[in-house]
Amino acid sequence: MFIDIHNHLLPGVDDGVQKIEDTIIELKRYKDFGINQVIFTPHVNNPSVNTSIEEIRNTYNSLKNRIESETGLITYLASELYLVPNYKEFIPFNDSFVLIEFPTRVFPIYALDSIFNLQLEGYEVILVHVERYRWLFENKKLLQRMKEMNVYFQVNFEGINTEEGRFYLGENLVDFLATDNHGKDNRKEVDLSLFSRYPEITTKAFELLGINTPEKL
Numbered sequence: 001m002f003i004d005i006h007n008h009l010l011p012g013v014d015d016g017v018q019k020i021e022d023t024i025i026e027l028k029r030y031k032d033f034g035i036n037q038v039i040f041t042p043h044v045n046n047p048s049v050n051t052s053i054e055e056i057r058n059t060y061n062s063l064k065n066r067i068e069s070e071t072g073l074i075t076y077l078a079s080e081l082y083l084v085p086n087y088k089e090f091i092p093f094n095d096s097f098v099l100i101e102f103p104t105r106v107f108p109i110y111a112l113d114s115i116f117n118l119q120l121e122g123y124e125v126i127l128v129h130v131e132r133y134r135w136l137f138e139n140k141k142l143l144q145r146m147k148e149m150n151v152y153f154q155v156n157f158e159g160i161n162t163e164e165g166r167f168y169l170g171e172n173l174v175d176f177l178a179t180d181n182h183g184k185d186n187r188k189e190v191d192l193s194l195f196s197r198y199p200e201i202t203t204k205a206f207e208l209l210g211i212n213t214p215e216k217l
Contacts (some may be wrong), residue, residue, distance in 0.1 A: 001037075002033075002196075002202050002203065005178045005209070006154060006156075006180050007178065008182045009023050009026055009183065013059050014046075015182060016181075023063075026181070027067065027073050030071070030192060031072055032192075033196070035073075038074070038076070039093055040076070041078050043080050044090050045089070056077070060077045076094070078092060078097070079099065082101050084108075085113070086117075094209070094211065096123065097123065100115070104133055107135035125150075125152065126175070127152065129155065130153040130155055130164075131162050137167065143173075152176060154174075154175065154178055157177060157180075157190060158188070160194070175201075176205055177201050
């Protein structure tokens, strides 16, 4: 059994799926591939996507029971925080983990300080779609520093076969694999069979997140 820790399947709150019916259809497909837990992670503070934390929470709370009853999945709520200095509003997973993203083209000079500040507040930090940050891939000292700071690296399935993705996998630097699924109407359909092709990573997600595996529920 597997868990998808990064996706945009909570309907109508960001640039992902817009209709609850499409969410349910997609999550039923998840069930067919052995994925039975999902963390919804809508964008927060992303300059390209206008979102509201209150709306995100309200939408999740109002739809959670329907989604779970119609799909058989267990769902959680978090957010994908576009991290800038001193930004405080986000939804952590289990009050412990914060998923962050950065600009992809230019190194944000505040990156390490902002990560450290989150850690000082008691959060574990997951850097999502790490394969997109060319500035990190090309600066191995910076990369090493992030790992020394115990930053978790997440690679998207679509990034597995990129130069960066192959490097991170080959160096055993990938802590999580996830879909970043925005729904088939927004992007190419995600190959969900990849969860079972990388079990050494995807099954360990439960342990890293400190949540029960399905067998122990």
